[in-house]
Amino acid sequence: EAQVTQNPRYLITVTGKKLTVTCSQNMNHEYMSWYRQDPGLGLRQIYYSMNVEVTDKGDVPEGYKVSRKEKRNFPLILESPSPNQTSLYFCASRLKGYGGELFFGEGSRLTVL
Amino acid sequence: KQEVTQIPAALSVPEGENLVLNCSFTDSAIYNLQWFRQDPGKGLTSLLLIQSSQREQTSGRLNASLDKSSGRSTLYIAASQPGDSATYLCAGNTGTASKLTFGTGTRLQVTL
Numbered sequence: 001e002a003q004v005t006q007n008p009r010y011l012i013t014v015t016g017k018k019l020t021v022t023c024s025q026n027m028n029h030e031y032m033s034w035y036r037q038d039p040g041l042g043l044r045q046i047y048y049s050m051n052v053e054v055t056d057k058g059d060v061p062e063g064y065k066v067s068r069k070e071k072r073n074f075p076l077i078l079e080s081p082s083p084n085q086t087s088l089y090f091c092a093s094r095l096k097g098y099g100g101e102l103f104f105g106e107g108s109r110l111t112v113l
Numbered sequence: 114k115q116e117v118t119q120i121p122a123a124l125s126v127p128e129g130e131n132l133v134l135n136c137s138f139t140d141s142a143i144y145n146l147q148w149f150r151q152d153p154g155k156g157l158t159s160l161l162l163i164q165s166s167q168r169e170q171t172s173g174r175l176n177a178s179l180d181k182s183s184g185r186s187t188l189y190i191a192a193s194q195p196g197d198s199a200t201y202l203c204a205g206n207t208g209t210a211s212k213l214t215f216g217t218g219t220r221l222q223v224t225l
Contacts, residue, residue, distance in 0.1 A: 042217040099145050104157040
């Protein structure tokens with residue numbers, strides 16, 4: 001089944017404890033992206049990757065890191081999480097970097113205490 | 114900078130009613146526009162994608178239109194059902210077309 005898989009789906013952590021949210025897609029998509037969703041603010045893009053080894057900042061990249069060493073994986077790294085990073089995170093992918101239908105993962109709900 | 118607005122923020126209709134959800138965007142240089150559905154606690158499911166060269170797309174009871182000159186897209190849902198209850202989001206690809214800007218969504222409730 002074609003899908004975007006995120007892990008963990010739910011996580012409670014404490015300020016400053018490094019964490020990684022994994023994202024994997026099995027559709028051979030070139031483009032992958034991370035979003036966060038907050039009440040009243042909608043979905044905002046954190047980082048995106050047009051292809052392997054090519055990443056760029058979205059609207060809200062502060063406090064996050066990403067890497068794209070393989071086509072299928074695009075992990076989101078929070079080096080030193082803070083409470084303002086408590087949010088619902090989504091990974092998404094599409095076939096090409098420009099245009100095309102975007103497919104989303106189920107989301108990862110992160111709480112930073 | 115592209116801004117996408119969806120009005121109303123919430124809508125409640127009785128089952129069987131036809132309805133229209135609105136999406137407005139500020140930058141007419143839009144590459145394409147995509148409509149999504151989001152159920153509570155779930156990810157986003159793609160409903161329809163309209164390329165900039167197209168004016169509308171249809172899938173079952175759903176029809177989405179795109180008017181770049183007026184900066185508007187509409188999602189038409191025919192014969193609404195309780196299972197249509199969800200939040201509907203629109204998102205536009207602009208600029209380099211690698212960036213997707215989302216509206217804040219319309220929460221739809223279809224009542225029996």
